[in-house]
Amino acid sequence: MSQHSSLNKSILITGGSGLIGKLLTAAFLEKGYQVSHLSRKPGNNPQVKTYLWNIAKNEIDEHCIDGIDTIVHLAGAGIADKRWTAERKRELIESRTKSIGLIYKLIKSRPNKVSAVVSASGVGYYSDSGDELMHEESPPNSDFMAQCCIAWEHAVDEGKSLSLRIVKFRTGVVLDKKGGALSQMALPVKFGVGAAFGNGRQWIPWIHWQDMIGMYLFGIDNIHLTGVYNMVAPNPVTNKQFMRAMAKQLFRPLWPLKVPAFVFKLLLGEMSIIVLGSTKVSAQKIENERFIFKYPDLPGALKQIYGS
Numbered sequence: 153m154s155q156h157s158s159l160n161k162s163i164l165i166t167g168g169s170g171l172i173g174k175l176l177t178a179a180f181l182e183k184g185y186q187v188s189h190l191s192r193k194p195g196n197n198p199q200v201k202t203y204l205w206n207i208a209k210n211e212i213d214e215h216c217i218d219g220i221d222t223i224v225h226l227a228g229a230g231i232a233d234k235r236w237t238a239e240r241k242r243e244l245i246e247s248r249t250k251s252i253g254l255i256y257k258l259i260k261s262r263p264n265k266v267s268a269v270v271s272a273s274g275v276g277y278y279s280d281s282g283d284e285l286m287h288e289e290s291p292p293n294s295d296f297m298a299q300c301c302i303a304w305e306h307a308v309d310e311g312k313s314l315s316l317r318i319v320k321f322r323t324g325v326v327l328d329k330k331g332g333a334l335s336q337m338a339l340p341v342k343f344g345v346g347a348a349f350g351n352g353r354q355w356i357p358w359i360h361w362q363d364m365i366g367m368y369l370f371g372i373d374n375i376h377l378t379g380v381y382n383m384v385a386p387n388p389v390t391n392k393q394f395m396r397a398m399a400k401q402l403f404r405p406l407w408p409l410k411v412p413a414f415v416f417k418l419l420l421g422e423m424s425i426i427v428l429g430s431t432k433v434s435a436q437k438i439e440n441e442r443f444i445f446k447y448p449d450l451p452g453a454l455k456q457i458y459g460s
């Protein structure tokens with residue numbers, strides 16, 4: 153039987169100004185939860201108190217955890233924003249690991265009532281893993297994406313020694329019209345030049361933004377939930393199926409040609425794994441907890457998003 157925690161939550165979101173953070177902030181506020189952000193810059197939402205931190209300088213506003221019971225850890229430099237130089241790779245990892253480390257240090261040094269950390273992680277943990285269905289206990293890959301996710305989850309798990317409940321969501325591609333990967337994938341389709349990428353057979357682990365919110369709320373409210381959960385819809389599709397569904401939804405043609413893999417490799421280097429890698433991920437574990445997906449199938453998800 154699932155245990156629900158008290159109704160009034162006070163949630164601190166790291167990286168709350170991003171795509172997922174904005175959606176979660178609105179959803180938490182709507183539920184009547186108190187929301188504050190931990191950010192590198194002042195916020196502009198009058199309903200949200202924004203505390204500042206500077207991770208590189210180990211600086212954090214010590215009041216950020218006052219009255220907080222749950223921390224949602226989303227902060228992290230954008231995985232696909234810049235080329236993966238050695239310096240960028242360090243930034244990608246440290247923005248996720250040193251950041252939560254700073255919070256744990258604060259929790260140790262200051263009276264507080266923080267009881268749970270619900271953190272993002274990525275399906276990059278499994279990275280390019282072909283047609284095999286990846287479960288939470290499947291072994292991680294060994295490339296940079298996997299190394300980043302392993303370090304991230306490990307840093308978050310340090311909270312166990314503080315008796316915190318830890319939930320980690322290995323997140324797939326969050327589908328939202330306002331940003332993220334979907335708007336980039338939709339662009340060529342909208343211009344009538346949509347085509348599959350590489351051989352088109354690579355699996356895309358996706359989730360509708362409303363189910364992403366639903367899972368965060370589920371993870372926060374069900375206090376028996378702990379450990380890692382894949383955050384993906386139960387019906388993954390291949391890149392070709394994805395592009396075809398999008399073209400159909402947008403009433404555009406899909407070119408029978410495929411954008412060859414070398415184009416992405418040339419443009420993106422090592423980062424091309426994000427586009428060309430195949431990751432087929434199971435949603436069984438969260439479904440076993442009786443989480444119900446509103447949008448289990450891609451056509452239905454795209455229909456809701458593009459509103460026809």
Ligand SMILES: NC(=O)c1ccc[n+]([C@@H]2O[C@H](COP(=O)([O-])OP(=O)(O)OC[C@H]3O[C@@H](n4cnc5c(N)ncnc54)[C@H](OP(=O)(O)O)[C@@H]3O)[C@@H](O)[C@H]2O)c1
Binds near residue numbers: 226275
């Ligand atoms: N969206 C997806 O499809 C997806 C899929 C898998 C995993 N995830 C993970 O989920 C988390 C949230 O995703 P998102 O799409 O909302 O990301 P996002 O839009 O890029 O937002 C991330 C936030 O992290 C903070 N940030 C950026 N660079 C930082 C740095 N160098 N140091 C510290 N903080 C930094 C920023 O907040 P401030 O400017 O307020 O500091 C930013 O708004 C990320 O860690 C992401 O990797 C997302």
